[in-house]
Amino acid sequence: MSAALKVVRQGLFDTLQDLGRIGFMALGMPTAGAMDRVALRLANALCGNPANTAGLEIGVMGPDLLIEADSVRIALVGPLSASLIEAEGASPKPIETDRSHLLKRGQILKVGMVEGSSTAYLAVAGGFALPPFMGSLATYARAGVGGLDGRKLAEGDLLPLVRPQAPPGEDRKLDQPFDYGSGPIRIVWGPQEDYFSEAGRQTFAGSDYRVSKEADRMGIRFEGPAIEHAKGADIISDGIGPGAIQVPGAGLPIVLLADRQTVGGYPKIATVASADLPRLGRLLPGQVVRFQPVTVEEAEALRRDQEARIERAIGRFQAARPPGGIDLGRLYEENLIDGVVFHTPAP
Template sequence: MTAAGFLDIATPGLMTSVQDLGRFGAQALGMPVAGATDPIALRLVNLVVGNPENTAALEIGYLGPGFTVAADNVRVAFGGAAKLMLQPADGSDARALKPWRSVVLKRGDRLTIGAIEDASVAYLAVQGGFALPPFMGSYSTYMRSGLGGFEGRALKAGDRLPLALGAAPEGEERELADSIDYGSGPIRVVLGPQEDRFTAKGIETFLSAAYTVTKEADRMGLRLDGETVEHTRGADIASEGLVTGSIQIPGNGKPIILMADRQTTGGYTKIATVISADLPRVGRMKPGDALTFQAISVAEAEAIRRAQEQGIRRLIEGIRTALPDVWLDHNALYTVNLISGAVDAPSGHWR
């Protein structure tokens, strides 16, 4: 695909990569699904900017990038909570932009995205997406193997990210009307498939103890710290298939929640699997976050997921035309004489 313009990356952020909803159908070949760790945010921010839900966007980890527009113009939207500062190319005052609202950036404009305030990830969607080749049916980046996305890696300073559109289509700006409800309380799981490899005490510990996300947390998985979970006869099993949300308990007894870039097979016992409705909430967690687990049935998990999708559809239906941005250009204000005269109140004479 030929680039119609570029985003010139000045600062890459801590971990910024191209992701869509994932690479499905290739796990038998050892290829992980990858994709967004918060698929709800990816879907919604794409729709705000006018894209199909599965369009590849930038997944931003912890600290956002800064880039300059090298195209006639481009429409973008940021899905998350962070300080967004736009420095216009015309030299007018820098101004803050709103998240979950589309905006057209012009050639030479620079956007800087600050630290993610409420989660480990956020997303920047670009109308039309990026002019990148798909790999095995997806644009997601699997960084451990250097495949997909932009050169198979996270962005770095000096990159030129190619745009599919060189100019934004005419149209009104849009915004998300309501906030996303990711839920609260314990992370819900379905026990198994190796539930029998844990003692009754071990399962009780897993479901009652409080755990903390450690610094060993990335797109592959979250290592947790807390009470150890007791096995019946060791942690090792013959390698078998894994799914996103599998919770392995290795020999040290500390849970590991497997995430988007997880391996496709593994040889540690798995005590439970995070239900699909709670995976976006887990995907947003950062080191230091606390969590507990609650066991539910498969039927309950399916009902929760259906209810969650109904809530997402309501958010989608509520996407609305955005009110115009209003801001003061102080440079213009200070260089224009806004007073042409004054009245001497006692005399009534103009001077």
């Protein structure tokens, strides 16, 4: 019997994602990949996986997954309301996130809602036994490639596992939630900032912008003050990098994300610093942001600092107790008493 996770109730928009399909934009293939690469990397590290192992990106509401393996180690990272049904007929018991869990055959993991964010992640030790497309398991649903048949998960799907059972070792957890930072989203001007007037650039950098309902893995359309163009709203189509901020004729910015198109014909006023891209991947409609210009050198320093903080977070993983409290098996293995002294009272 092959080891797998079975979807017994589908979520809202759950896809398999790794760190992206790199090197094929010249062929018109978007990178796709995780919206929040930090959370995916931490989930993989908790499972002992390489950073680029594909995991499940949970969009707003996650699935219910039946464990069809002798055992599997999973890790949940992000603000999820997860729970576990340990046996048929049993009530769900809440389980912690930002940690790994050892699950057994027949249990049902209810991934739950993502609270206060748009994405969270589930990784499994060893990863999923699915064929890559162009070197990646990242799902690009618009083209129907990658992941599981190039689409979001549906009820009845089987996600085959690489490992028939969980690797030995203890469960681990983050010592504290990862700090994504707060305040304005940092941007670098360009590559077509000259297509906008000075007043337009000041409007963009000095105004609040609200996430509209038109927000998905392709990009986020923001609502707020219109940005004034200086040379019109059309350019000869050129390449679009992650976090590019297009401004069409209506003057409202669109930040392009993981599933962005490879080229576009609207001028790009700025590009989001790579360290802040995971923050954009967590935004929900209605949330308000500001944009703050920084230099290329400052953006590079922000990314180096983020990478160092990720490594420190991984280095500070702690042993995690099983659901319900004390692990008696591990407790009995410890040498808690190294001697006994008897005292006999004087007659």
